[in-house]
Amino acid sequence: MANLEDRNFSTQAPLDKASSNGRVPANPRRFRSIKWFVFFSGILMCTQSALSMYTKGVLTSIERQFQISSSLSGLLVGSFNVGNVLFVVLVSQLCSKGSRPRCMAIGAMVVAIGGFLNAIPHAITPVYDPDYLSNITSGKSETRGTTACGTSNSYMLIFAGEMLQGIGAATLVPLGSSYVDDFAEGTRTPIYIGVMLFLQNMGPGMGFLIGSLTTTVYVDFDKVDVEKISIDEKDWIGAWWLGYIIIGILVILSSLPLFWFPAALKSSNREELNSINPRDRKGCKPSDETCQTFGGRRQHISREHCGKVICFLKSTFITVQRLLCDPLYLCVVLGYSALMFTVGTLTTFMPKFLETVFYQSKSRASFIFGMSMPLVLCLGLVSGGLVVQKAGLKTRGKMIFACVISAVTILLCAFSYFVTCDVENAAECFGADVIKENASSCFHQLEVKCSSRCYTFVAIVSLAALLACNIITPYYSVILSTVQPQDKSTAIGLKFLVIRVLALIPSPVITGAVIDGACITWSTPSPCIGSSVCLEHDRNEFRYSFLNIIFSGVAFTFVFNLLGYFAQRSKGINHNVAVNKEADLA
Template sequence: MTSTATKSSYPDRPRKALCRNPFLSIKFFVFCHGLLQLSQLLVSGYLKSSISTIERRYGLSSQTSGLLASFNEVGNTLLIVFISYFGSRVHRPRFIGCGAILVSLAGFLMSLPHFITGPYEYDQSIASMFSNTTDLCQPEGLESQGNLSDTVCAPHTARENHEVLLVMFIAQALLGIGGVPIQPFGISYIDDFASEQNSPLYLGILFSVTVIGPGVAFMLGSAMLRFYVDIDKITEDEVQLTNKDPRWVGAWWLGFLVAASLVAVSAVPYFFFPREMPKEVTSGKESGSKKSEDLLSQLRSKSEQVQNLSLAKFIKHFPVVLLRNLRHPVFLLVVLAQVNLSAMVAGLATFMGKFLERQFSLTASFANMIIGAVNIPGAMVGIVVGGAILKRFQVSLKQCSAMCVLGMLLCLLVAFPLLFLGCPTQKVAGVTYGESSDFGLPTLECSFHCNCPEKAYNPICGSDGIEYISPCHAGCEVVNIDKQFSPELHQLQLHLQKRAGGLRQARDLRHRLLPPPPALRGALLRGRDPRQHIPHPVLHAHPQEHPARRQIVCRWDTVHAAENFSVDARTRSVRQCHRHHLHPLGEEV
C-alpha cells in the first residue's frame, strides 16, 4: 500500500498548511455544496407546498399557478447547456456563489407580493347574511331589494393581480438562471479534485440531498402555513379564523424568507474556494494508483488544450460537441428517461397537496406534512437499499439499468390505483346536475319563485350530496340565529318554500357535530393548536318524513371564499360537500 498524490496548483505549500485551510479541502466543499443544494431545493420546492395557498390569497387559477411553478425551468433550460460547456474556462466556485446569490434574490422576491399588497381581507359578513333576507329566497315582488351576493362579488370581479404575477414570474426566472451553475459545476469540481475511491461517495451524498430536499421543503411549508398570513400586521387575538376554516390563508411568504436566507448564508464560502485545489490523497494499490495518475494526466492535458483555445474557436467547437452527444443513442435514452421522470414528479409534487386538500378536506398544513413525511423516509430507504445492493453484489452497468427499469415498473403498479381514488365530481344544482334529488323534486323546483340572481354565490350542501350555489337556490326564506354556543356554531330556524305546498316552518336544529371519516380521525387528534379542533358547521338540507308532510331542514355552512376572489376563482375554491359526513336525520330532533 502506497500513498499517492497528483500534482496540484500548490506544489510548494506544505501538506500541513493545506490541511489547516478548510477551503483547500474537498470534504469541506462537499459539505458546503450539500448545504447549498438543500437550501436551493427549499426555495424551489416551497412554492409547490404553498401553491394552493397562493391561489387562494390572490385568486389565481390552477393554470396560472402551474405555469408559475414551472417558469423557473425556462431560464434553466435555455442556459444550462451553454454554461456547463464553458465550465472549464471559468472560476467554478465563484460562479456557483453568484448563482446562489441569484437564487437567494429570487426567494426574497417571491415573498415581496405580501409586502406590496394590502392585508388579507376575508369575508366577515356571515352573520349579516344570516340576518339579512336579501341572500335568502324572496318571492315575487321583493326582487327590488337586490341580493347580497351580487354586492359582495361585484367589486372584486374586476380585481386583478398583474403586479403580483409579474414579480413572481421574474423571481421564478431568476431562480432558474441562478440554479444553472450550482449542480453541474459542483459535480465537476468534486469529480476533478476528489480521490477516485471517495468521488462516488461524495456524489452520492449530493444526490441524496437532491432527493430529500423536496420533502424538507414540504415540511417547511407545513410549519409556515400554520401561521396566519398577516402575522406581521395584526395580533393573534385579532385573527378570528382557524387553519381549518376555508377562508384561512397561511403565512406562505415566511417560508421563502427562511429558505432565501439559508441560500444567502450558504453562498458565502464559495467566494473563498480556489479555482483549483490539491487532489485528495488516498491509499491504494500501486498499480491502481499508476492507472489513476495516467488517466488524470490525460484529462489534464485535454483540459489545458481546451483552455488554450481562443474564445472564438471555443464557441465554434460547441456545435461539434453537442452533435456528437446527440448522436449517442445511450445518452439520448438516458435524457428521455429523465425528462419523463421529471415531468411526472413535477406535476405530482405541484398539485398533490391541492388534491389532498380538495378531495379529503385537509388543511394545507396537514397535506404538506403528509407529503413530506412520506417523501423523506421513502427517499432515505431507497438510497440506503440501493447503495447496499450495489455494494453487496457489485452490479454492472447493465444490471443497474435493469434495477432502474424494475423500480419504475413497481412505481407504475403502485401509482395505478390512484386513478380510482378520490371523490366523484360534485353535483351542483343547476350547474353540473339537473336531475331529481332524493327529495323526489327537481333540484331547482324549491326555488322556482325565489327570484334568485344568476351570480349569487353562497354555497350550501344537502344531505343528498347536491350542492346549491346559495340559500336562495335551496329555497331557504328566513333564518334566526342563536349564537349562545360559539361564533361558529349556530342554531338556525328557516322557512322553506315549496312549489306544491306554500311555506313550511322547520324545527329548531342545532349543528350536529358529525364525526370525521376513520382515515382522518387519528390525524385530527395530533397535538397542535387547540383551535384547530373546533368542528366545522356544514349547511345540510335533511329530509324528515312525517305522515302529513315532508319538510327540509337547512343548516348553514361557514364556507365563504375570501372577498378578494373573483367569481370564477371563488367557485373553484368551494370546499366540496363533506359527503363522508352526511347522513339523513331520521330521528326526532
C-alpha cells in the same frame, strides 16, 4: 487544458505561502479539503432545494391570496425550470474557467435574491379580505371597482423570483460535481457525489415542513390584529411569504463557506488532468489558422476562437446527433422523463389533493406530504443503487429490473383509485348559512374522520414512489455504461435538458389545467377564468383526473422501459456480430 490546470494549481501556491507566513490561520486551512467542500456544498444544495420546494408547499395559499387558477400556479412553479434550462449551459461554461466554489456561492446569492423577491408581493398587496371569497360562494358578492378579475398582478414578481432561483441553481450541481470529480480520489468520487445528492434530496422535505409551519400563521399577522379576526379553515391563508425570508437567509449563510475554497485543491488526479491533450479532440485543431465552417466557407480566425467556439459547436452537434440515434439511450431518457412527469405532478399538487379529497387543512397536508414523499425518494435512490451493486446486474439485467419495478408500481397506483373519503352531509360545512364558528368545528370533524384514509392513501403512493425511484440509479448506470466514453458528460446534460423540457416544466401546467377542469365555483365570472381561484371542486372528478395523470406517467415509464429492453437486446446482438466480423478479418 493543461495550461489552464497549471494556472489553477499555481494559485494554490501563494495561498499556501501566505498560510506559512501567518496571513491565513493554519487551523482553518484544514477545512479547505474535498471532504469539507462536499459537506458545505451539500448543505447549500439542501437549502436551495428547500427554497424551491417551499413554493409547492404553500401553493394553495398563493392561489387564494392572488386568485389565480391552478394552471397559472403550475406555470409559476415551472418557471424555476425555465430559468434553469435557459442558463444552465451558459452559466456552467462561464464558471468552468474560474473559481467554481465561488461561482456556486454567487449562484446561491442569486437564489436567495429570488427567494426574497417572492416575498415582496405580500408587502404591496392589500390586506386579505376573507369575507369577499365567502360571499362569492354564497352568491352575495359584488364586483369590486376596477379589479373584477383577480385582486392584484403583484404575483408576477413570484415568476421573476422563481426564474432567478432557477438561474442561480444552475451553478450548483454541474460545478459542484465536476469540482469533486477533479480533486477527489478516483475511487471516492461516487461516494462524495452521492453524499452531495443525498443532502440535496433532504431539502424538499425541509421545504414542505417549513411550509406546514408558516401556513399556521395568518398571512397578514404583521398588518392586522389577528385576535380580532374570525375566519374558518376554507378561507384561511397562511403566511406563505414568511418562509421565503427564512430559507433565503439560510441559503446565504450556507453559501459563505464556499467563498473560502480555492479554484483548485491538491489532488492525486492532477497528473491525469494535466495529461489530457486538447489536440485529441475531433473536429478542428487548435493549431489551424483557418477553420471550415458549416456553410462551406473558410474564415481566417484565431486559433483560440477556432478551438473554443467552432469546434465546441460542431462536436456538440455531432455528439447530440449520435446520442439521439441510439435507441437504448432514447428509451431510457424518455422513460425517465415519464417518471419525472409523475414526480412533478405529485410534488406540485399532492398537498392540494389531500386538502380537497381528504378534507385536510393546508398545514396538515404539507406536513403529511413533507414527512413522507421526500424521504421515500431518497431511500429509493439509495436502495436502487444497492440492488444493482449487490446483484451485479449488467445492462440487460438493469432494464429487466426497471421493467419489473415499473409494472409493480402500476399495480400499486391502481389500488389508489379505491381509497377515498366520502362523508355524509359533508356539503353542509360549505353551505352559505353556516356561521364561521360552526364551520371551523365542522371542518375539524371532517379532517379527523378522513385522517386514517388519508394516511392509507399516502402510504400507497409513497410505496409506489419508493419502488419507482429504484429505477433512477439503474438509468444513470445504463447511460454511462452504454454511451461512448467521450459522450458521457453530454449524455447526462442532454438527459437533464430533455427531462426539464418534457416533464418538469409542462407537468405542473398540464396538471393544473386538468384540475381547473374539475372546478365548479370560481371566484370571478367565467370570462376571468385563468386569473381567478377555484373555490370549490367536483371532488370525484378532481380525484380521478389527478390519479389518471399519475397512472399514465407510470404506464409510459413501463412502456419505454420495455422498449429499452428490446433495444438493448438488439444493440447487444449487433455488437456481437461486429466483434465476430473483426475476428474473422483478423
